[in-house]
Amino acid sequence: MYATNLTCSIEFGADIDQLAAYADDEGREMLGGDLLLPDGYNRLLDRLRCDIEVRTGTVVTAVRQDADGVGVTLRSGETARAGRVVLTVPIGVLKAASIGFDPPLPQTKKQAIDALGAALLDKPWLEFPKVxxxxxxxVIEFHDPRKPGRWSMWVNGYKVFGKPVLLGFNGDVRGALGQ
Structure with a gap:
């Protein structure tokens, strides 16, 4: 269970039998390790977006494309208009069909949404009085023989932030780890 959790649940968010044979090769051509952003994602977005409006944490209820561009209806009732829109939402939101699309999404997109899975990956940040x-x-790898695979990987935040912080990872393989 430990190895399955470390190599599949945490890295891919899926059970090993749900992965393609070459899943472990995915991204290998992109050299480099994992990245933590000590100043947060907003700093990266600020640099990339230039003068493009970016809204985060905004609940979208509908997206309508017409000859004049795209209208995005928000839960507040406001409609934001733009020539183009990049909308990023969790796969669960798309699966629940809680956003109306006009025109509707093509059948191939709906099939892809239905085929994609979603798993649980808990990532708590814990700050301690001292290291x-x-x-x-x-990285600190941990193996509990009573609950193998549970909370098996921790990133040393002290090395990145200079503070006594640990970032834990716990992937849930078929609910077995949460028991």
């Missing part, structure tokens, strides 16, 4: 682990390691 009680090796300050120089990047």
């Amino acid at each position: 009680f682990w090796d300050k120089d390691v990047h």
